[in-house]
Each structure stands twice: as structure tokens, then as C-alpha cells.
Amino acid sequence: MNEMCDISLTVNGERVSERVEARKSLVDFLRDDLTLTGSHVGCEHGVCGACTVRVNGEIVRGCLMLAVQCDGASVETIEGVSDSGEIADLQEAFQKRNALQCGFCTPGMLLTAQDLLSNDQTPSRDHIREHISGNYCRCTGYHAIVDAVESVAQARKGSRK
Amino acid sequence: MKIVADVPSPLTALDRPNSYIGRAVPRPNLARLTQGRAQYVSDVVLPRMAHVAYLRSPYAHARITRIDKTAAEKGKGVIAVVTGAELSKVITPWVGVLSHLKGIKSAPQHAVAVDRACWQGEAVCAVVARTRAEAEDACELIGIDYEELTPVTDPETALDKATPVIHPELGDNLTFERTLDAGEVDKAFRESDAVVEATFVFGRHTGVCNEPRAIVADWNPGEQRLTVYHGTQAPHMMMNLFAKHLGLEEYQVRVLTKDVGGSFGIKVHTYADEMAVVALSKLLKRPVKFVADRIESFVTDIHARDHRVKGKIGVMQDGTITAFEIDDLTGIGPYSVYPRTSGIEANQVVNLTGGPYKCPNYRARARVVFQNKNVMCQYRAVGHPIATGVTEGLVDLAAAKIGMDPAELRRKNLYPDDGYPATGASGIKFEKLSHHASLDKILAMMDYKALRADQAAARKQGIHRGIGFASFIEVTNPSAAFYGVGGARISSQDGATVRLDATGAIFIHSGVTEQGQGAEAVLAQCVASSFGVPIDRVRVITGDTDNVPYGGGTWASRAAGIGGEAAWQAGKALRQNVLAAAASILQAQPEGLDIKDGIVVDKGTDRERITLDEVARICYFRPDTLPPGFQAELMATRHYVPRAWPFAFTNGVQASYLEVDTDTGFVKLLRHWCVEDCGTVINPQLVDEQIRGGIVQGLGGALFENCLYDERGQMLNGNMADYLVPMAMEMPDMEIGHVVTPTADSELGAKGAGEAGTAGAPAAVMNAINDALRPLGAISLTEMPFTPGRILKALGKV
Numbered sequence: 001m002n003e004m005c006d007i008s009l010t011v012n013g014e015r016v017s018e019r020v021e022a023r024k025s026l027v028d029f030l031r032d033d034l035t036l037t038g039s040h041v042g043c044e045h046g047v048c049g050a051c052t053v054r055v056n057g058e059i060v061r062g063c064l065m066l067a068v069q070c071d072g073a074s075v076e077t078i079e080g081v082s083d084s085g086e087i088a089d090l091q092e093a094f095q096k097r098n099a100l101q102c103g104f105c106t107p108g109m110l111l112t113a114q115d116l117l118s119n120d121q122t123p124s125r126d127h128i129r130e131h132i133s134g135n136y137c138r139c140t141g142y143h144a145i146v147d148a149v150e151s152v153a154q155a156r157k158g159s160r161k
Numbered sequence: 162m163k164i165v166a167d168v169p170s171p172l173t174a175l176d177r178p179n180s181y182i183g184r185a186v187p188r189p190n191l192a193r194l195t196q197g198r199a200q201y202v203s204d205v206v207l208p209r210m211a212h213v214a215y216l217r218s219p220y221a222h223a224r225i226t227r228i229d230k231t232a233a234e235k236g237k238g239v240i241a242v243v244t245g246a247e248l249s250k251v252i253t254p255w256v257g258v259l260s261h262l263k264g265i266k267s268a269p270q271h272a273v274a275v276d277r278a279c280w281q282g283e284a285v286c287a288v289v290a291r292t293r294a295e296a297e298d299a300c301e302l303i304g305i306d307y308e309e310l311t312p313v314t315d316p317e318t319a320l321d322k323a324t325p326v327i328h329p330e331l332g333d334n335l336t337f338e339r340t341l342d343a344g345e346v347d348k349a350f351r352e353s354d355a356v357v358e359a360t361f362v363f364g365r366h367t368g369v370c371n372e373p374r375a376i377v378a379d380w381n382p383g384e385q386r387l388t389v390y391h392g393t394q395a396p397h398m399m400m401n402l403f404a405k406h407l408g409l410e411e412y413q414v415r416v417l418t419k420d421v422g423g424s425f426g427i428k429v430h431t432y433a434d435e436m437a438v439v440a441l442s443k444l445l446k447r448p449v450k451f452v453a454d455r456i457e458s459f460v461t462d463i464h465a466r467d468h469r470v471k472g473k474i475g476v477m478q479d480g481t482i483t484a485f486e487i488d489d490l491t492g493i494g495p496y497s498v499y500p501r502t503s504g505i506e507a508n509q510v511v512n513l514t515g516g517p518y519k520c521p522n523y524r525a526r527a528r529v530v531f532q533n534k535n536v537m538c539q540y541r542a543v544g545h546p547i548a549t550g551v552t553e554g555l556v557d558l559a560a561a562k563i564g565m566d567p568a569e570l571r572r573k574n575l576y577p578d579d580g581y582p583a584t585g586a587s588g589i590k591f592e593k594l595s596h597h598a599s600l601d602k603i604l605a606m607m608d609y610k611a612l613r614a615d616q617a618a619a620r621k622q623g624i625h626r627g628i629g630f631a632s633f634i635e636v637t638n639p640s641a642a643f644y645g646v647g648g649a650r651i652s653s654q655d656g657a658t659v660r661l662d663a664t665g666a667i668f669i670h671s672g673v674t675e676q677g678q679g680a681e682a683v684l685a686q687c688v689a690s691s692f693g694v695p696i697d698r699v700r701v702i703t704g705d706t707d708n709v710p711y712g713g714g715t716w717a718s719r720a721a722g723i724g725g726e727a728a729w730q731a732g733k734a735l736r737q738n739v740l741a742a743a744a745s746i747l748q749a750q751p752e753g754l755d756i757k758d759g760i761v762v763d764k765g766t767d768r769e770r771i772t773l774d775e776v777a778r779i780c781y782f783r784p785d786t787l788p789p790g791f792q793a794e795l796m797a798t799r800h801y802v803p804r805a806w807p808f809a810f811t812n813g814v815q816a817s818y819l820e821v822d823t824d825t826g827f828v829k830l831l832r833h834w835c836v837e838d839c840g841t842v843i844n845p846q847l848v849d850e851q852i853r854g855g856i857v858q859g860l861g862g863a864l865f866e867n868c869l870y871d872e873r874g875q876m877l878n879g880n881m882a883d884y885l886v887p888m889a890m891e892m893p894d895m896e897i898g899h900v901v902t903p904t905a906d907s908e909l910g911a912k913g914a915g916e917a918g919t920a921g922a923p924a925a926v927m928n929a930i931n932d933a934l935r936p937l938g939a940i941s942l943t944e945m946p947f948t949p950g951r952i953l954k955a956l957g958k959v
Contacts, residue, residue, distance in 0.1 A: 021294070037204040038197015040422070042371045043455040047881035050371055078197035091195040095187055098850050102677030103194030104371040104422030110195065125894075133890035136881070138371050138423050139677050141857030141918075142889040144850055 007071040011036070012080030020067045027051040027062030029070075030077060038078035038107050042136065049135035052108035053077050059115045078107035087114050090152050099148035101139030109135045113149045121157055125150060181686040181696055182909070185846035188682040189701060190675065199420040202375035202392040203452045210377065210448040211240050213441055214296035215434055216286040216303050217460070218278030221312035221533040221874025222327070222495075225276055228286055229304030236288075236302050238295030241445055243287045245273035252440035253406045255431065257497035259647030262504045265337040265529075267497035268328035272437035278307070279327065279495035280535050281875055282460025284434050289441055289449060312533035312874040316469070316492035319530035327495050327531045336497055337504035337529040339511050343586040344522035349484035353475030357558045361551050362944040363923075364867035365467035368540055369886050372422020373453040374462065376435045378442035387414045389439060392421045394429040394674055395714035400706045401650045402431055402500065403439050418704035424676045425541040425858065427462050429716045431499040434461060459879035464868050465506065465540035467492055468547045472514075474555035475522075480565050480573040484522035485515040485586075487551055491529050494536035500649045503537055504529050509544025509636070512587045514552050517596055517632040517812065518574040523586035533874045543717075545635060545920035546859055553631040553924035554943055561935060567928070568609065571632055571814075572600060589634075592805075594812040595838045595900040596632060602898050603630075603814050603836040612818060619820075620936070626831070627933025629817045631924035637718035637839070637913025638809035638904070640802060654802035655719075656710025657727040659688055659735045661795040663781045665759060665773030667694055669731070670702045672712015673724030678915060679847040680720040684728045686843055687909065691732030692739075693756030694773065710798060718913020721843055722809060726907040727801040734797035742793040743776050801907065809904045809912040813837030815856070815921035817929040823937065823956055826949030828864060828930060830893040835921065838900040839914035848914045849897045855918020856895055861887045863923035864946050 003022040010016070011034060018033055025044075030036040030053065042050035044063045051062035054076040081087050090110055093099070100106040109132060116123055116131040123131070128149045129142065137145065193199060230242040254269035274285045286303050290296035311325050318324050319334040326334055350356050377390040387409065393399050396416040404411045421428065434451060442449040453461065468491045475483035489510050493503035507527035515523050560570040575596035576583055583591045609628075616626045644651040658670040669688045675681045681701040689696040703709060710727075713719065736756055743761040744751040747770055755764045761771045779786060780793035787793070803809060818832045835852050842848050865885035869877040878884045903910025923945060930952070931941050939955045953959045 023294075031204075035206075036197075037201075038199075040201075040372065041203065041452075042373075043881045045455065045880060045882065048371060082196040082198075091192070094195050095191040098188065098191075098679070098846050100191065100194055100677075101679070101850065101854060102371065102421060102423045103191075103199055104201065106195055107197045129889040129892070133888045136369075136371060136886060136888065138369060138425070138858070138886070139854045140850060141853040141855075141887075141895065142892050143853050143894055146889065146894075 005068045007068055009070050009072060010074045012076055022068055024067045025063050026053065026065040026067050026070055029067035030062060036077050036079050040104050040107065042104065047136065049108045049112065050105050052111045052135065054111060059111055078111065081111065089155060090114060093148040093152045097144050097148040099140060099144040105135055105137045109137065109145060117153055117156065121153065123153055180690045182690050182841065182843055183845065185844060186682060186686060186696055188679050189685055190681055201372050201420045201422050202377060202390050203372055205377045205390045207377060207379055207448040210450055211289045211291060211445065212293040212296050213287050213289045213438060213449050213451050214293060214300050215284035216300045216305065218274065218281060218283045218285050220278060220307055220309050221281045221314065222310040223278050223307040224310060225274065225278060225285055225305065226308050227304065227306040232304065233288060233299040233302040236295065236299030238291035239299045240289045240291065242299065242303065243441060243444065245271050245275040245285065248273050248287065248437060248440050249275055251407065251444050252436055255406060255499045257499035257502045259502050259644065259649055261647035262337055262502060262508060265497065265502060265504045266331050267336060268331060270433060270496045270499065272433050272440055280533055282535060284437065287437055287441060289445060314532055314534060314870060314872055314874045316490050316530050316532060319492060319532055327533065334531040335528065336493060336531055337507065339508060339527050341511055341523065341525045341587060346484050346486055346522045346524040349522040350475045353483045354478040355559065355562045356473065356475050357555060357562050358473045359554060359558055359941060359943050361470045361472060361554055363466045363468045363547050363550065364862065364945050365464045366862050366866035366868055367459065367462050367464045368425045368427035370423035370425065370427050373455065373458045374428060374432060374435065375452040376438050377448055377450045378439040379448040380442040380446060382446050385413060387439060387443065389414065389416045391416050391418055392428055393418055394424050394676060394716050395651065396674060396704060396706050397672065397711055398651050398714065406436060407439060407443055415707045418674050421676050426539050426543065426716065430463055430501065430538050432461065455881060456879055459884065460535050460876055463498060463538040463540060464535050465537055466547060466862060467537060468510065470547065470551045472551045472555050474559050476559040476563055478563055480563065480570045482518055482520045482559065482574045485520060485555065486524045487514050489527040492532040492534065493529055494534050495531055496536055498536050498538035500651065501539055501644060505539055506544045510548045512589050513544060513548035513634060516548065516552065516585055516589065516634040517576065519576050520574065521586050534870055541855065541858055542916035542919035545633065545916060546862060546923045549631055549633045549920050550924045550927060554927055557928045557931065558941060567630055568600065568604060571630065572597065575600065575632060589810065590806055591810050592904055593902050594810065595902045596812050598900045599812060599814045599836040599838060600632065602900060603816055603834050606836065606896055606898055607816055607834050624820060625823055625933045625937065626818065626820045627929040627931065629925045629927065629929030629932055630814060631921040631928065632814045633812065633917065633921040635718065635811045635917045635920050636808045637811055638722040638803050639717045639719060640804065640807050642807035643717065652711060652713040654800050655712035655724045655727050656798060656800040657724065657731040658710055658796060658798040659692065659731040661735065661739055661773065661777055663777050665777050666698045666700065667692060668700050668702060669728055670709045671724050671728060672710045672714065673720040674704050674715045676715050678720065678851055679844065680715060680724060682847060683721045683725050683843050687725045687728040688732040691729045692736045694759040698759055710800065718915040722907065722911045722913050723801055723803065725843060725911055726909050727799050729909050730799035730801060731797050734799055738794045738797055739776060742780050743771055745788050745791045746776065746779055747771060803906045805906045809906060811837060811839050811912045811917060813917050813921065815925040817925040819926065819929045819933065821930060821933045821952060826952035828947060830860065830891065833893045833895045835895065835918060836898040836900060837914065837917045838902050840901065840903040840912040841910040842899060842901060843911055851914045852897050852918045853895045855916060856922045857887050857892055859919040859922025860892065860926060862945060863926040867946050
């Protein structure tokens with residue numbers, strides 16, 4: 001259980017080599033070992049989505065994946081996509097629409113929304129609701145989040161024309 | 162995107178030239194939250210910091226007969242293993258009673274159980290280690306023996322002679338009882354054309370904050386000071402309690418509250434495992450951190466709403482309501498929670514039932530009993546969903562009984578909008594409400610006639626839709642009547658200190674806290690408006706007991722109405738000070754000057770005279786150039802507490818339109834409306850989002866959320882896979898409207914808005930479900946949550 005393993009991976013474009021306990025989850029590794037505290041721990045059993053990060057381009061639950069499983073992988077967190085500007089329009093829409101209150105779910109929600117918009121350029125409100133239905137938000141009641149994601153989808157569609 | 166228009170409000174008495182009151186300005190702290198740059202307590206790391214994990218009782222009620230720490234103390238990374246008896250030498254126990262709840266009683270509660278565990282999940286031993294994982298590993302090495310005791314789990318039998326008394330020294334399992342008898346209830350029922358009775362059951366549920374409770378305590382023997390990083394709603398209250406029970410002076414304790422990952426009333430109480438953290442830090446002379454995991458949250462975060470209410474309503478054939486009667490029974494766990502007590506929710510049910518209606522005949526009894534389950538206490542909209550559920554459920558049953566439209570029956574009985582001030586049958590006082598204007602507005606918003614037509618058309622196709630209403634009142638802006646008069650050191654006043662910095666920007670320090678609802682934006686709006694600077698020149702400081710005025714924090718929908726008024730007044734006071742300084746520089750009369758957009762101007766002509774940064778430069782760096790004897794005062798403090806009314810009651814009405822699948826029992830929420838009146842709306846977008854979030858929290862209680870226990874007091878669904886919360890797919894879009902009736906108790910006139918959504922949503926859904934199923938001959942559904950199983954049972958299908 002306490003076995004230590006060496007892993008090398010890329011996190012937000014930076015090469016990382018660390019020695020981690022085999023039992024350590026990806027989100028604990030990101031938060032505790034790399035001090036990337038933007039990814040949050042809400043339930044630790046894969047329901048709330050607060051720990052959502054991207055591994056090799058796919059969104060995953062950071063609490064359901066072990067750090068050792070990420071050996072050789074490329075991991076992206078809210079810090080990475082914020083610094084790169086990739087989701088700047090989503091972040092701005094969330095602020096304007098007050099699509100967050102306490103903000104604890106927001107990093108995971110933003111990564112999930114970006115995942116949706118990367119695969120579906122014109123999602124309906126129902127489709128937006130369905131795609132974020134694995135991300136728990138206790139504060140907003142979701143309406144404002146759906147508004148914000150919908151507005152970014154429309155704006156991105158407009159800018160592609 | 163439907164962003165509430167950020168346009169200047171029409172001129173009112175509050176309006177200054179660059180007023181931000183009534184505008185949807187964005188919150189100053191949002192960008193960093195979207196970038197992963199927040200600082201929640203769960204993110205805090207300090208030098209030498211250790212982590213605590215708790216061994217928790219697997220039994221609802223058990224005597225602890227042996228604790229063997231030997232193996233655990235040898236565990237990897239372990240710093241200390243501490244029992245309840247050992248910790249009780251560092252921190253004293255507490256008793257959750259208030260003197261104004263007559264007769265309320267409870268037993269001393271310890272930070273870690275001593276000799277006996279009284280609910281499944283109570284901490285029985287603490288392990289402090291270098292990492293949380295190592296602390297949890299060592300918990301498994303503790304040798305502990307229990308002698309299982311008979312648990313008391315059913316409130317219905319808690320007071321029976323045959324039931325064991327949980328705390329024998331208290332004599333019985335009755336925590337608190339309140340009765341009320343107003344008017345002539347028996348006569349009114351006798352003379353009614355119809356009397357309807359029903360029993361309403363409200364499922365036990367909990368807050369499920371996305372960030373669990375978290376605390377880092379740092380006792381520094383060198384300074385003789387305790388610094389606590391705490392995800393709390395009430396920093397000064399906690400400072401007082403930490404000091405009191407550790408034997409320190411208040412000034413030796415500093416509570417810091419930065420970002421909080423959701424609170425909703427969960428984080429305004431004293432938790433034993435958090436008191437243990439401050440004690441462990443004192444004992445070990447180093448920082449100790451505790452973050453509840455999700456399972457711990459389910460069995461230790463306060464629960465709420467576990468009420469069974471027998472209700473009765475009398476009505477005349479013309480729709481006049483003649484009387485209400487209720488009998489409420491609630492089980493609150495083994496201890497009344499400190500310091501606010503667990504008697505308040507039942508007390509609120511008695512106060513609020515029947516509240517929207519002009520009906521002088523009202524009888525109520527509420528009994529609060531101990532049981533061996535997790536503790537219950539105040540959670541968002543304390544008592545409101547229960548009182549509203551019972552009242553509005555009875556009103557709809559009465560309407561059905563006499564064959565009257567439910568909106569019409571409400572119109573017949575709601576307090577008239579021109580009939581204020583008024584006193585409710587329970588004694589609650591209303592300054593001015595707007596029930597009729599609110600009802601008219603919601604009927605227009607939902608196009609009630611068209612909706613009834615849609616319902617009828619769907620019915621013909623075998624689709625069963627229902628419309629449900631819930632009028633409600635909400636307690637906001639509490640005065641000392643809530644807690645202070647009962648002896649609790651919980652501040653009902655709040656302070657604001659405003660200062661002009663050396664470049665002409667404004668700092669405001671406030672005693673209220675930011676929990677995500679947008680208090681910091683509201684404070685900035687108030688100060689920017691009353692002082693006269695662009696809002697981006699205002700920096701807001703909250704959540705630091707060393708550095709903000711003494712205040713109550715954020716609960717009972719008080720931050721905007723009370724903290725906002727203090728900020729407004731402080732801004733005005735500083736404006737006078739700065740104008741005095743400017744006048745002395747300009748050799749002008751202060752009365753002839755004004756501040757607009759950060760510039761001192763001539764009143765009336767708006768001719769620019771001097772910028773604020775120039776005033777500040779002279780006052781701070783060249784005071785030698787000011788006239789002899791003139792001293793600039795560039796900081797001002799004001800405090801505010803409501804005095805004219807014990808509470809600023811608000812009102813509103815909600816409506817739900819939904820569809821019930823009579824084959825599966827599933828409910829699909831189609832639309833939801835809310836019109837509410839929180840007085841002056843300082844920030845319409847933030848108010849609307851408080852309402853929406855509150856509605857969904859209420860919808861959770863109506864449809865999904867329920868802490869299930871077995872007869873042995875074991876919680877059966879303490880995880881997020883089994884305890885269902887509202888997720889995006891099941892929730893509707895919500896339309897929000899406002900009627901504005903400012904309170905005259907403050908200059909701003911703002912009342913609270915944080916709990917209105919939660920207060921009314923469950924009742925609206927209940928009435929809509931029954932409206933959908935009544936023509937099918939279903940038994941009325943009055944037990945929340947309305948699960949598919951219960952709906953099919955009401956339809957006689959299972």
C-alpha cells in the first residue's frame with residue numbers, strides 16, 4: 001500500500017518527475033506534491049466532479065485515477081488552461097453571468113464545459129445540462145452556468161463565420 | 162446570454178450621481194475563482210503543519226470500555242494519539258441552550274467523546290500525523306472496545322416511558338417544547354364550512370457543501386496566540402468560542418476566513434471535531450489541519466428538516482380561512498448544537514406557519530426530542546420550508562375541498578398590501594409586505610390562464626401536468642432578538658471601516674463574510690455610491706477578526722441588509738471627512754462641495770476642483786501646508802443594527818409547473834417562477850442568483866435529498882452516489898421577478914434574499930404534484946422527498 005513509485009509526466013506543459021505512493025490519487029498528487037490547488041477535492045468517489053482535470057486531452061476525475069497511472073501522460077489543470085488563455089472566453093462569461101458563487105466547482109465545471117464545446121459547437125440547453133450533469137454545483141442552481149456556456153457557444157460559432 | 166442589464170437605477174432618495182445601487186456590477190473576486198487561484202482552507206499549508214484524522218463510532222449509542230493507543234502511536238508518521246479524556250484537559254465541554262427558548266435543555270458535549278458515543282460518526286479518538294493518509298492508517302491501529310447501548314432513533318417514541326433516556330441527568334428526551342394558542346381556534350373550526358387535516362413529513366437532509374468543513378489551527382506559544390484559518394460564516398462568534406473553551410482571552414485568538422466552498426448554514430455552528438483541532442494545536446504547539454471527507458461530512462455536518470407536522474385548516478365556502486392548527490415533532494440528535502441551539506427550527510415553524518394569511522385563530526405545539534442520530538440544527542431557510550410546506554399544503558387541500566382555484570383562495574386571504582404594519586397570529590411583526598402585488602406579478606409572468614389551458618390539453622393526451630403555488634414570508638436582517646437576547650455572544654450589529662488610501666482609492670473593512678453570495682460586491686457598491694468613487698477604486702477586506710470591525714458574519718440573510726447599511730453609512734461619514742479636508746485645501750465651504758467619480762467638484766455645477774489622490778497626497782505627505790489646527794481624518798467607522806423591528810420580514814410567491822410520469826413515478830420539472838420582495842435591490846443579478854440557487858436547494862429537499870437511517874441509528878446513504886443532490890439535468894430554468902418594498906429601518910432599505918428560494922420551492926412542487934395527480938384519484942402526497950416509489954404508491958400502483 002505504501003509502495004513508492006517513480007513517475008515522469010507533463011503537467012501544464014512542464015516536465016515533472018516525482019516519487020509517489022502507489023495509492024496516491026492524481027488530484028492529491030496535483031494538490032499536495034505540485035501545489036496545484038486549483039483542482040478541488042469534493043467527494044473522493046467520482047460523483048461531484050470538482051477534481052476534473054484533462055489527461056491526454058480527455059477530462060477525467062482526478063480522484064478516480066492514481067498518480068502512477070499518469071506515468072508518461074500529459075495532464076492539464078485549471079492553472080494550465082487559464083495561463084494559456086484557452087478558456088478565457090468561458091471564464092469571462094462565467095464572471096459576467098455570475099455563473100459561480102463559492103467557486104469550488106468552477107474549475108471542474110469550466111473544464112467540462114470546454115470539453116463539450118470542443119466536441120459540439122452548437123449544443124442545446126438540454127445538451128449543455130446533460131454534459132455538465134456530472135459536475136455538482138450547490139450554489140447556482142445551474143441556470144446561470146447553462147446561460148454562460150450557451151453564450152460562449154454562440155460567440156465562438158459567430159467568430160468562426 | 163441573459164445578463165441583467167447594468168443600467169443606472171432611476172433616481173431615488175438613495176441615488177447619488179454615480180450610484181451603483183440597483184446595478185448588476187460584477188463581483189470583485191470572481192476572476193481568481195475561475196482561474197484556480199482561490200484560497201480555500203483546504204488549500205492552506207503552514208510550516209510544521211500536521212494533519213488529524215478521527216476514529217469515529219460505528220455505533221449510534223455505545224459505551225467506550227477500552228482504548229489502546231499503543232500500536233497506533235508506533236504508526237508511520239504519527240505525532241500523537243489523543244483520547245477524549247486527554248483532550249478534555251485542554252478544552253472544556255459546552256451546552257447548547259439559550260435563555261429565551263424557555264425550558265430548552267441539553268447535555269455537555271466534548272470535543273472528542275468521553276466514555277460514551279451518542280451517534281454513529283461521533284469522534285472517539287484523534288490521531289495526528291505528518292500526513293492525512295498516515296493519520297488515517299494509524300486510526301485503524303487503535304484498539305477500542307464498545308459496549309453497545311440501546312439507541313433512541315424514532316422521535317415518535319422518544320418520550321415514551323419505555324424508551325431509554327439518552328442523558329439520564331436531564332430526566333427525559335425532551336429538548337424543548339413550545340405551545341401557542343391565539344384567537345378562538347376551537348370555535349373557528351366548529352363554525353367552518355370545511356376542515357381539512359393532513360400529516361406532513363419532511364425528510365432529514367443536509368447541506369452537502371462542495372468544499373467540506375475545513376480548519377487549520379495554529380497555536381503559537383511564543384506569541385501566546387491562536388490563529389485559526391476557518392471556513393466559517395461567523396468569524397467573531399468562533400473567536401469567542403475558541404477563546405472561551407481553551408481558557409484564552411478573545412484577543413489571543415484570530416480567525417481568518419478567506420474563500421469558503423459553500424456554507425448554507427452548515428458552517429455557522431460549533432463542531433466537536435473542529436473544537437478538537439484548536440485543542441490539539443494548543444496541546445502540540447504546532448499547526449493542525451482537519452478537512453472532513455465526504456463520508457465524515459454526511460455523518461457530522463448538521464442535518465435539518467426532520468419534522469413530522471400534523472396540520473389542520475378551517476375554511477368557509479367563500480374561501481375565507483378560519484383557523485390553522487399544527488403539531489410539530491422533530492428529532493435533533495443527541496445534543497442541541499452550540500451555540501445557536503437545535504430548538505430554533507421548530508420555534509421558527511411555530512412562528513411562521515400561516516404567516517402570509519390574515520387569520521387570527523392559530524394553535525401550535527412543537528416538540529423537539531433527543532435521538533441517537535447525527536445532530537440537527539439551522540440550515541438555509543431554517544424552518545421556512547416546513548412552515549411553508551404545511552401552510553401551503555393545507556391551503557391547497559382546502560381549495561380542492563371547496564372547489565376553489567388555489568390562486569383565488571390565496572388572494573382572498575393574503576394580508577392586504579395596504580394593511581400594514583400588521584402582527585401575525587403567532588406574534589410576528591410585519592413592517593410592510595406585498596403579497597398581492599407579488600401574486601399578481603407571478604400570475605402574469607407565468608400566464609396562468611394559458612398554463613391551465615396547456616395543462617388541460619395535455620391531460621386529454623394522457624400527460625399529467627400540475628401547477629403549484631407557494632406564498633411565503635422570510636425572516637431576514639435579524640436584530641438581537643434572534644440570539645443575543647438568549648445570552649449567545651453572536652453579534653446582530655455589524656461594522657464597517659472605510660479609509661481613503663494615499664492614491665485616492667477606498668478600502669472597506671467589514672464584519673460580514675463572503676461565502677460566494679457576493680457580499681463583497683454589495684459592500685463595494687454601497688461604499689462607492691455613498692462616498693462617490695468608481696467601484697474599481699474600492700478594495701474590500703473581510704474575514705479577519707484582527708482587522709475588521711466586530712460583527713456577526715453571514716447568516717439569516719443579513720449581510721447585505723445589515724453589513725451593507727453599515728458600509729453605506731461609513732462611506733457617507735468618510736465623505737464628510739474628505740470634503741472637510743478638501744475644503745481646507747481649497748479654502749472653500751465643505752457644504753458647497755461634492756465627490757463625483759473620485760473627484761471633488763462644486764456642488765450644483767460639477768466643476769472639478771481637486772482629485773482625491775491630490776487630497777490624499779496633501780493630507781498624508783504635506784499636512785504642513787494645511788491650515789493650522791486642521792487635522793484630516795481619512796478613516797471612518799459606522800455600525801448598524803436594526804432597531805425598529807425584530808426581523809425584516811420579506812415575502813414572495815413561487816410557482817412550479819411539472820409533469821408526472823404515472824408509469825414510472827418520475828417528476829419532470831418544466832418551469833419554475835419566483836416573485837419576491839427583498840426591499841431595495843442593491844444588485845439585481847446577485848439577488849436573482851441567490852433566489853435561483855435557493856430554489857434548487859429547496860427542490861433537492863422536495864424530490865431527492867434524504868438522510869436515511871435504519872432502526873439502529875446507522876446512516877444508510879452517507880455518500881454522494883446514494884444521497885441524491887440536484888444535478889443540472891433534472892433542474893429547470895427559473896424566472897425571477899421582484900416587487901420592491903424597502904424597509905424604513907435603514908437608509909438603504911434592503912432586506913435579505915438568501916433564503917427565499919429555499920423557503921418556497923418544496924411547497925410549490927408538492928402542490929404541483931398533487932395538482933397533477935388529484936384528477937387520477939391519487940392520495941395527496943405530503944411526505945418529502947417525493948420519490949418515484951411514493952408517487953406510485955399514492956397512485957395505488959405499488
